[in-house]
């Protein structure tokens with residue numbers, strides 16, 4: 527069977543690509559349905575929590591999107607779309623984290639959203655893990671091209687891939703206040719990140735998994751932990767969030783507390 531697949535790939539690359547896309551879509555249909563059935567309105571969610579920060583978020587989004595369009599139109603490297611940067615900006619502004627950890631930087635939509643919010647708050651550190659797209663010229667140099675220079679002082683970037691980076695970062699931090707996963711989309715890789723990092727999560731740590739329609743990892747995790755969760759649609763994909771302690775209550779997050787140690 528493996529030989530047969532390799533042969534088709536070699537002899538008919540276009541046909542193979544089409545068949546593979548169909549296979550991926552077929553595998554995703556159930557997780558996609560689950561995400562769509564559980565989806566909430568992002569704007570309503572943010573407005574209900576904090577209308578002032580919601581309005582600031584919209585201002586940030588408008589400015590950032592036009593800037594991003596200008597920068598990306600000049601770039602020759604296609605790195606895919608961004609994570610739910612409006613929701614991420616909102617959550618950082620609202621919860622005032624000391625340590626944010628994200629996987630998957632690419633052009634840097636989510637990265638710049640986090641770093642802009644941290645700059646506005648005047649504290650906090652972002653640790654990012656990424657891996658240049660293989661066989662894509664200029665991919666390494668294009669990592670984080672949307673990140674504004676003045677935002678970079680609160681940023682630690684590792685580009686050796688999650689397997690190496692997450693271990694390295696985990697050894698250097700005491701806690702994680704917001705975790706955003708947006709790198710390798712496989713079930714195993716999502717689980718790998720969770721297994722390495724979850725000892726650094728606190729009761730109020732916000733967990734954000736992007737592209738949760740790719741497989742059932744997010745659904746299985748929230749079921750296993752018995753936590754309240756939300757699913758939002760962002761562009762044509764779904765993002766899932768929950769708070770490690772279980773309750774999706776953002777009234778906890780009014781004033782920053784000094785981290786231990």
Ligand SMILES: C[S@@+](CC[C@H](N)C(=O)[O-])C[C@H]1O[C@@H](n2cnc3c(N)ncnc32)[C@H](O)[C@@H]1O
Nearest residue numbers: 608609630632634635636656657687688709710
């Ligand atoms: C969807 S993009 C991230 C988008 C980004 N969060 C944003 O908002 O612009 C996924 C990124 O994860 C990276 N990636 C893929 N596999 C990875 C791995 N094993 N470890 C770290 N990064 C990985 C890709 O190279 C790419 O840069």
